[in-house]
Amino acid sequence: MVQEHKLIMVVEDEEDILALLQFNLMKAGYEVSCAARGVEALEKIAAKRPDLVLLDLMLPGIDGLEICRRLRADPSTADVPIIMLTAHGEEEDIVRGLELGADDYVTKPFSFKVLQARIQTVLRRNPDTDTPAEDDTFCCGDLQIHPGRNQVLVAGEPAELTFTEFRVLLTLASRPGWVFTRYQIVNAVRGDDYAVTDRAVDVQIAGLRKKLGSCGRYIETVRGVGYRFQENL
Numbered sequence: 001m002v003q004e005h006k007l008i009m010v011v012e013d014e015e016d017i018l019a020l021l022q023f024n025l026m027k028a029g030y031e032v033s034c035a036a037r038g039v040e041a042l043e044k045i046a047a048k049r050p051d052l053v054l055l056d057l058m059l060p061g062i063d064g065l066e067i068c069r070r071l072r073a074d075p076s077t078a079d080v081p082i083i084m085l086t087a088h089g090e091e092e093d094i095v096r097g098l099e100l101g102a103d104d105y106v107t108k109p110f111s112f113k114v115l116q117a118r119i120q121t122v123l124r125r126n127p128d129t130d131t132p133a134e135d136d137t138f139c140c141g142d143l144q145i146h147p148g149r150n151q152v153l154v155a156g157e158p159a160e161l162t163f164t165e166f167r168v169l170l171t172l173a174s175r176p177g178w179v180f181t182r183y184q185i186v187n188a189v190r191g192d193d194y195a196v197t198d199r200a201v202d203v204q205i206a207g208l209r210k211k212l213g214s215c216g217r218y219i220e221t222v223r224g225v226g227y228r229f230q231e232n233l
């Protein structure tokens with residue numbers, strides 16, 4: 001199996017969680033490197049580039065967000081996938097982490113199965129195929145999105161979306177199951193200089209859901225964090 005050769009760096013200061021993760025990841029066939037402190041994590045990552053980082057946010061000293069920022073700022077680690085390990089009530093940090101470039105997060109306590117599924121998704125991910133090609137039609141139940149034609153069909157009928165609504169939908173649907181923060185949505189749709197408010201995105205989403213009718217349910221609100229396209233309903 002491919003995953004046998006993947007190196008996962010686990011950054012976690014709680015010893016029991018660290019030990020449990022190490023045990024389960026090794027059992028699942030991954031190579032595992034561990035760090036309980038930010039400095040140690042950065043040193044180990046610099047010495048040997050991991051294929052993925054599991055990153056606890058609440059760490060003594062250099063915290064998870066700062067590690068995330070530094071990894072993204074360094075060209076040699078800019079594209080190493082990061083899954084944040086977060087606690088309940090850390091929504092603001094989750095939002096910041098996603099905006100700093102973390103790929104995903106799981107909230108403690110999590111089942112190892114869930115974490116493993118996220119790891120596999122992130123490791124499989126190919127940045128080149130994230131966005132559907134112009135001619136690719138995206139289908140999900142009664143919903144059809146034709147990127148090249150700027151067209152959306154709900155149960156065969158065209159939905160009259162504004163260009164912005166269309167771009168928001170395309171952004172979310174390009175990575176089903178992944179959470180986008182409002183800021184990320186606006187960036188994807190308008191570029192970096194558009195002055196954004198959370199409210200502006202919420203209004204787009206509300207309009208989009210209404211126009212999509214029965215397919216509006218695919219757009220899920222992730223409380224305190226943002227939105228995601230959920231196809232497995």
Ligand code: CA
Binds near residue numbers: 014058
């Ligand atoms: Ca911690």
